[in-house]
Amino acid sequence: xxxxxxxxxxxxxxxxxxxxxxxxxxxxxxxxxxxxxxxxxxxxxxxxxxxxxxxxxxxxxxxxxxxxxxxxxxxxxxxxxxxxxxxxxxxxxxxxxxxxxxxxxxxxxxxxxxxxxxxxxxxxxxxxxxxxxxxxxxxxxxxxxxxxxxxxxxxxxxxxxxxxxxxxxxxxxxxxxxxxxxxxxxxxxxxxxxxxxxxxxxxxxxxxxxxxxxxxxxxxxxxxxxxxxxxxxxxxxxxxxxxxxxxxxxxxxxxxxxxxxxxxxxxxxxxxxxxxxxxxxxxxxxxxxxxxxxxxxxxxxxxxxxxxxxxxxxxxxxxxxxxxxxxxxxxxxxxxxxxxxxxxxx
Amino acid sequence: xxxxxxxxxxxxxxxxxxxxxxxxxxxxxxxxxxxxxxxxxxxxxxxxxxxxxxxxxxxxxxxxxxxxxxxxxxxxxxxxxxxxxxxxxxxxxxxxxxxxxxxxxxxxxxxxxxxxxxxxxxxxxxxxxxxxxxxxxxxxxxxxxxxxxxxxxxxxxxxxxxxxxxxxxxxxxxxxxxxxxxxxxxxxxxxxxxxxxxxxxxxxxxxxxxxxxxxxxxxxxxxxxxxxxxxxxxxxxxxxxxxxxxxxxxxxxxxxxxxxxxxxxxxxxxxxxxxxxxxxxxxxxxxxxxxxxxxxxxxxxxxxxxxxxxxxxxxxxxxxxxxxxxxxxxxxxxxxxxxxxxxxxx
DNA sequence: TGTTAACACGAAAACGTTTTCGTTAAGGAT
DNA sequence: ATCCTTAACGAAAACGTTTTCGTGTTAACA
Numbered sequence: 001x002x003x004x005x006x007x008x009x010x011x012x013x014x015x016x017x018x019x020x021x022x023x024x025x026x027x028x029x030x031x032x033x034x035x036x037x038x039x040x041x042x043x044x045x046x047x048x049x050x051x052x053x054x055x056x057x058x059x060x061x062x063x064x065x066x067x068x069x070x071x072x073x074x075x076x077x078x079x080x081x082x083x084x085x086x087x088x089x090x091x092x093x094x095x096x097x098x099x100x101x102x103x104x105x106x107x108x109x110x111x112x113x114x115x116x117x118x119x120x121x122x123x124x125x126x127x128x129x130x131x132x133x134x135x136x137x138x139x140x141x142x143x144x145x146x147x148x149x150x151x152x153x154x155x156x157x158x159x160x161x162x163x164x165x166x167x168x169x170x171x172x173x174x175x176x177x178x179x180x181x182x183x184x185x186x187x188x189x190x191x192x193x194x195x196x197x198x199x200x201x202x203x204x205x206x207x208x209x210x211x212x213x214x215x216x217x218x219x220x221x222x223x224x225x226x227x228x229x230x231x232x233x234x235x236x237x238x239x240x241x242x243x244x245x246x247x248x249x250x251x252x253x254x255x256x257x258x259x260x261x262x263x264x265x266x267x268x269x270x271x272x273x274x275x276x277x278x279x280x281x282x283x284x285x286x287x288x289x290x291x292x293x294x295x296x297x298x299x300x301x302x303x304x305x306x307x308x309x310x311x312x313x314x315x316x317x318x319x320x321x322x323x324x325x326x327x328x329x330x331x332x333x334x335x336x337x338x339x340x341x342x343x344x345x346x
Numbered sequence: 347x348x349x350x351x352x353x354x355x356x357x358x359x360x361x362x363x364x365x366x367x368x369x370x371x372x373x374x375x376x377x378x379x380x381x382x383x384x385x386x387x388x389x390x391x392x393x394x395x396x397x398x399x400x401x402x403x404x405x406x407x408x409x410x411x412x413x414x415x416x417x418x419x420x421x422x423x424x425x426x427x428x429x430x431x432x433x434x435x436x437x438x439x440x441x442x443x444x445x446x447x448x449x450x451x452x453x454x455x456x457x458x459x460x461x462x463x464x465x466x467x468x469x470x471x472x473x474x475x476x477x478x479x480x481x482x483x484x485x486x487x488x489x490x491x492x493x494x495x496x497x498x499x500x501x502x503x504x505x506x507x508x509x510x511x512x513x514x515x516x517x518x519x520x521x522x523x524x525x526x527x528x529x530x531x532x533x534x535x536x537x538x539x540x541x542x543x544x545x546x547x548x549x550x551x552x553x554x555x556x557x558x559x560x561x562x563x564x565x566x567x568x569x570x571x572x573x574x575x576x577x578x579x580x581x582x583x584x585x586x587x588x589x590x591x592x593x594x595x596x597x598x599x600x601x602x603x604x605x606x607x608x609x610x611x612x613x614x615x616x617x618x619x620x621x622x623x624x625x626x627x628x629x630x631x632x633x634x635x636x637x638x639x640x641x642x643x644x645x646x647x648x649x650x651x652x653x654x655x656x657x658x659x660x661x662x663x664x665x666x667x668x669x670x671x672x673x674x675x676x677x678x679x680x681x682x683x684x685x686x687x688x689x690x691x692x
Numbered sequence: 693t694g695t696t697a698a699c700a701c702g703a704a705a706a707c708g709t710t711t712t713c714g715t716t717a718a719g720g721a722t
Numbered sequence: 723a724t725c726c727t728t729a730a731c732g733a734a735a736a737c738g739t740t741t742t743c744g745t746g747t748t749a750a751c752a
Binding site for chain 4: 362378381400403406455
């Protein structure tokens with residue numbers, strides 16, 4: 001087992017100084033061609049690679065991006081990571097991942113672990129608990145220490161930084177419009193509680209679409225799911241809630257949901273109640289994940305371009321990291337959504 | 347914007363030496379109580395945190411684990427990551443992710459980037475291209491340089507290291523046995539080409555189950571899909587292939603597939619051909635992902651316990667990293683599979 | 693012969709820690 | 723008055739780089 005070889009060892013072996021070795025490897029013209037060749041040959045032979053940690057310490061930058069997301073077993077977030085990784089690697093950066101698991105304290109701890117020199121900047125999406133508590137001091141402190149942050153998807157006005165978001169409002173509005181254009185008169189909304197910003201915005205899009213089409217919003221058509229039911233373990237409860245919605249309103253002929261799972265469950269319930277999709281009820285879900293494409297019938301969805309979001313976020317961060325002077329002007333990039341028509345709508 | 351404060355700055359400010367500050371912060375009894383308090387108060391005020399990079403350089407360990415996986419937008423791999431992250435964080439390690447994208451060269455490059463000091467050890471699953479080329483020198487070189495590797499799922503005998511695998515053979519065998527017990531006489535297999543080790547093993551399990559039950563394997567019941575059709579973009583081609591399988595053999599009453607997607611597609615095709623599931627055809631898929639649970643009918647699967655695999659892999663790696671003397675004896679941990687019965691079987 | 697310039701290289705600082713090994717002064721023992 | 727111990731602290735090395743600034747040698751030139 002041969003340990004990694006260092007400049008010092010090469011220097012000793014070749015009986016020159018460390019500086020000479022370093023310069024020779026970088027083809028400095030201070031060093032004679034002879035010595036250069038000798039050093040390079042030796043380095044190649046022993047497979048010399050500069051130690052990243054030493055370089056990081058010296059350069060005061062790590063060429064590493066920290067990602068904090070609430071959950072990784074999730075199509076949307078893993079696609080974002082892929083996008084980040086793609087451009088990060090292309091530009092010579094590594095990516096280090098922390099999971100907040102939707103918990104405030106894990107988010108804080110993870111950020112603290114990484115902020116102490118391990119990374120150059122953050123790309124993150126805020127955990128639900130943090131959104132609920134509205135405590136954003138850890139973000140602002142990090143930024144104050146000179147470490148840039150780019151937020152995506154779940155963002156917040158209280159923090160001044162670059163952001164990448166989907167146009168939740170417009171995306172939802174267009175989806176609901178589509179249902180209206182397709183002839184739906186009684187469109188139900190299945191959404192989350194309002195403190196999740198994306199839930200709130202998508203709800204707003206729903207309402208605006210109704211309003212623009214002179215449809216009266218009816219409170220008994222709107223179902224706000226408490227977050228506990230989101231987990232895979234409470235599918236029956238979720239199903240029961242949605243069944244309640246349908247039973248309470250037999251005229252429902254369209255459903256818009258803020259995520260895939262709600263949409264699939266709604267389809268399941270509708271079928272169970274003897275309704276045909278899309279003939280009797282048309283359904284559109286926000287978030288285009290794996291489930292939608294393979295559902296029966298396949299689900300019409302609002303695609304978010306998750307990978308593109310990741311790419312954009314990485315670009316914003318790296319540009320800022322490599323900018324000469326720091327730009328106090330923070331951008332918010334809006335990624336357009338797109339309706340993917342499948343078989344759950346006419 | 348206040349930059350991160352260092353020992354040197356504290357020392358200067360308090361007019362003591364760097365050593366004194368360092369010791370005071372660690373409550374060394376070499377330092378008077380008075381000085382200790384003063385230093386600690388100052389450090390707290392300025393929110394001093396030791397620089398991880400400097401510590402890494404000094405200690406010659408980074409407390410960071412490198413993960414290389416072929417693909418992150420994949421339920422199985424993201425669950426493994428979650429498992430790794432879980433125990434890594436618990437034991438004070440961070441996790442840095444590299445994606446090989448199933449490419450040999452990206453795998454090599456990613457490993458080289460991380461191996462030069464950024465991490466203490468690897469957890470990885472081999473890319474398809476690497477498996478195809480059977481070139482494992484980068485793994486062995488890494489290990490030779492003293493950096494431990496733990497492989498999971500896609501492993502290979504040519505590399506001597508700790509491994510965590512699912513019992514693909516037994517899992518498949520049991521699944522096929524179940525189909526046989528349920529009355530199936532003509533069981534089709536939809537698998538991948540043999541160079542993917544898991545595909546090969548699962549195929550073998552299928553064959554053994556048949557053999558043990560005195561059923562003759564029929565080559566026209568076995569469909570080996572070329573990897574290109576795996577992607578989401580070639581769903582129709584995949585469908586066509588599977589339809590060919592069914593049309594070529596109308597007596598098929600059971601199907602075992604090596605992944606979820608094949609299973610779902612098989613269900614789709616069967617339905618299209620007027621067959622009822624599970625009455626006419628029963629289906630079991632390997633890999634218990636999101637699709638299975640939400641399919642219609644829901645899919646009976648072989649669960650792999652991906653998160654548990656990640657946890658185990660992380661344990662193995664960290665134990666080795668923190669072991670006093672290095673143990674030349676490498677373990678292979680086998681994670682038991684479990685059949686999750688749903689509605690695609692009787 | 694003396695001055696200068698080019699060449700080839702080395703010493704040392706710096707990045708931020710921790711730790712070993714002094715060093716100084718005070719105080720007690722003899 | 724001398725010796726020894728102890729408390730409290732500082733200097734310096736080490737981790738592995740890069741880079742700035744010497745420095746010595748040689749050759750060219752007046």
